Amino acid sequence: MQIGHKLAAEGFGPAELIRQAKAAEQAGFDFVEISDHFHPWLDNQGHSPFAWTVLGAIAASTERIGMATGVTCPILRYHPAIVAQAAATMALVSDGRFTLGVGSGERLNEHVVGLEFPDAVRVRHDMLREAIEIIRLLWRGGYRSYSGRYLNLSDARIFDLPDELPVIAVAAGGPDAAEIAADLGDGLFATDADPAIVRRYRERGGEGPCYAEIPVAWARDEHTGARAALETTRWALTGWKVMSELPNPVNFAAAAATVREEDIRDHFTCGTDPAAYVRAVRTYADAGYDHLVLQNAGPDPDGFLRFYRDELDRELRASLAPAAN
Numbered sequence: 001m002q003i004g005h006k007l008a009a010e011g012f013g014p015a016e017l018i019r020q021a022k023a024a025e026q027a028g029f030d031f032v033e034i035s036d037h038f039h040p041w042l043d044n045q046g047h048s049p050f051a052w053t054v055l056g057a058i059a060a061s062t063e064r065i066g067m068a069t070g071v072t073c074p075i076l077r078y079h080p081a082i083v084a085q086a087a088a089t090m091a092l093v094s095d096g097r098f099t100l101g102v103g104s105g106e107r108l109n110e111h112v113v114g115l116e117f118p119d120a121v122r123v124r125h126d127m128l129r130e131a132i133e134i135i136r137l138l139w140r141g142g143y144r145s146y147s148g149r150y151l152n153l154s155d156a157r158i159f160d161l162p163d164e165l166p167v168i169a170v171a172a173g174g175p176d177a178a179e180i181a182a183d184l185g186d187g188l189f190a191t192d193a194d195p196a197i198v199r200r201y202r203e204r205g206g207e208g209p210c211y212a213e214i215p216v217a218w219a220r221d222e223h224t225g226a227r228a229a230l231e232t233t234r235w236a237l238t239g240w241k242v243m244s245e246l247p248n249p250v251n252f253a254a255a256a257a258t259v260r261e262e263d264i265r266d267h268f269t270c271g272t273d274p275a276a277y278v279r280a281v282r283t284y285a286d287a288g289y290d291h292l293v294l295q296n297a298g299p300d301p302d303g304f305l306r307f308y309r310d311e312l313d314r315e316l317r318a319s320l321a322p323a324a325n
Helices: 014-027 051-061 080-093 107-113 121-138 175-184 195-203 222-237 249-255 261-267 274-286 301-320
Strands: 002-007 031-034 066-069 098-102 144-147 152-156 167-171 187-190 210-217 291-296
Touching: 002 014, 002 066, 002 301, 014 031, 014 051, 014 301, 031 051, 051 066, 051 080, 080 098, 080 121, 080 152, 098 121, 121 144, 121 152, 121 167, 121 175, 167 175, 175 187, 175 195, 187 195, 210 222, 210 274, 222 261, 274 291, 274 301, 291 301
Parallel strands: 002 031, 002 291, 031 066, 066 098, 098 167, 167 187, 187 210, 210 291
Antiparallel strands: 144 152
């Protein structure tokens, strides 16, 4: 079981994200995860730096903490050949501490290059399959070409490959995508505590790590945490069918206009009670996830990291440890 910290790339600039990653390592987290977006979800979040530059700087300024994209879409804004090269380089500069999380993306980030983001989820999934096939092909070394229905590769070679290739964790919003993770990936990535997703992944033959994001909002009291999450992260309650389709932050502001503080409290663990955080994490662990990412939407990131270091880390690890025979 590993515990990760989500770097809020939509809420902080690149230098601050690097500082927080170093602090997360000191606080005892096993890994950090960063979203790979072009836009924030809401304009008032105010940031969205280039994830790969931030990751490279984190690798250079830390010693043991793992890193993951959560997640990169390799079908439009990036060609999968570019993702394959970037991930291979990250594996080298991090001494093998990097995991490549991939998914079928959101219109919010992919439409910006002027290509049509497919309306049909089936098409996105087929494109993702082709993208992963291209990444794996290039990681075999040598000059490679690929001719797919949606994506192509022409006589390309990655010259700098690590001895141990990165884990590819595939995002799944439901059982169908979990099959892609089992068929072509090395792990699973999800945001819902739905045991059916992990079950389908395992039934299909998936044996790798299962990542899940857990929404929390640390603050000195529950109201302050919930208000902060309402201000910056209310988009998270719109549901994946909305989150994958809207093109710009202004659309998410409109879609989330009716979200209330009580709705946030139902979705986020708020405040400072370690037992409440343990219960939330256990829900995901009981669903089969073993790489659990705390996604903090509270107003004080340093306070949250101190809380994790001083109180929550030992509580979580004691709760998640296998029972002694």
